[in-house]
Amino acid sequence: MxxxxxxxxxxxxxxxxxxxxxxxxxxxxxxxxxxxxxxxxxxxxxxxxxxxxxxxxxxxxxxxxxxxxxxxxxxxKANGVSPLKRAVRSDRLAAELDAVIVQAHHLQVGDDDLKSLLAARLEAFRERQQTRSAD
Amino acid sequence: MxxxxxxxxxxxxxxxxxxxxxxxxxxxxxxxxxxxxxxxxxxxxxxxxxxxxxxxxxxxxxxxxxxxxxxxxxxxKANGVSPLKRAVRSDRLAAELDAVIVQAHHLQVGDDDLKSLLAARLEAFRERQQTRSAD
DNA sequence: CACAGTGTCCTATGACATTAGGACAGTCAA
DNA sequence: TTGACTGTCCTAATGTCATAGGACACTGTG
Structure with missing residues (x-):
């Protein structure tokens, strides 16, 4: 930290x-x-x-x-269950994703590239998690 | 508008x-x-x-x-080519996506759900685009 | 040219957010 | 209990945001 x-x-x-x-x-x-x-x-x-x-x-x-x-x-805190309902949680994420999509459009990054980018960042995120939990 | x-x-x-x-x-x-x-x-x-x-x-x-x-x-303005290089553009988006991933983690939304959500939002975005360009 | 429309700049003001320092209150070990 | 640590509250200074109004420069039309 x-x-x-x-x-x-x-x-x-x-x-x-x-x-x-x-x-x-x-x-x-x-x-x-x-x-x-x-x-x-x-x-x-x-x-x-x-x-x-x-x-x-x-x-x-x-x-x-x-x-x-x-x-x-x-x-x-321990990772308790989120108090928000599933639909509410999805809505919040959807709003953020929409902003990213608009940004991608202005940066002229295509849909498939954006999807690939998300997959890559997710993979990198999980890898970092693995590393932390190993030490 | x-x-x-x-x-x-x-x-x-x-x-x-x-x-x-x-x-x-x-x-x-x-x-x-x-x-x-x-x-x-x-x-x-x-x-x-x-x-x-x-x-x-x-x-x-x-x-x-x-x-x-x-x-x-x-x-x-006409959608000119973005003056930023492809790598720089991806980096900007990556930073935003990383924030979304952290948010998804705290909202306990899984990787696959997040990917599906992105696909859904992209589809909705393209549909809105189609509608606008038709009239 | 005159004129109505446009964007721009200036100063002043009030509300609010942010940051900051000082004083206070709770916790825990020696 | 003492003392060093912890978080918390209060008040003030600063900066940002939005408002307000006035004045100015530019554009396009007639």
């Missing part, structure tokens, strides 16, 4: 942290129950304010990704 | 317009060379300020989607 932030990207720093923790959790770089860096430690490493780190963790807790215990720290 | 904006979504209004114009252009609802609503007309229809509409158009021009001619109006 070694996050990095880009202050000039326009994306709020706390959201960048949220994304990276989620990616680390999904990819297996973080294990369920494992402690995350404290808000102060994370803030110092990234040279940001404590509150910015705290806000990222608060957002992660509200999304059910981590659990925070005041005075103790923040810990990655 | 009948955009709509959501003031409570948190997404800046001008970016919502940008996204919708891009989607309309990709989907064929707007044809190359076609004139977009004037800054003032769009502002009045959406009940937003001229400057907000102008900002959206400025952003679209900087991305090469439209062409603005002062005194004349804004027009959809």
């Amino acid at each position: 070694k996050p990095h932030v880009n202050f000039r990207s326009g994306v709020p720093v706390y959201l960048q942290i949220v994304q990276q923790v989620k990616a680390a959790a999904a990819g297996g770089a973080l294990r369920p129950g494992e402690a995350l860096p404290s808000v102060r430690a994370l803030a110092e490493e990234l040279r940001i304010n404590r509150n910015t780190a705290a806000r990222a963790y608060a957002e992660l807790e509200s999304e059910g990704v981590i659990e925070t215990r005041q005075g103790a720290g923040c810990f990655l | 009948k955009p709509h904006v959501n003031f409570r979504s948190g997404v800046p209004v001008y970016l919502q317009i940008v996204q919708q114009v891009k989607a309309a252009a990709a989907g064929g609802a707007l044809r190359p060379g076609e004139a977009l609503p004037s800054v003032r007309a769009l502002a009045e229809e959406l009940r937003i300020n001229r400057n907000t509409a102008a900002r959206a158009y400025a952003e679209l021009e900087s991305e090469g989607v439209i062409e603005t001619r002062q005194g004349a109006g804004c027009f959809l």
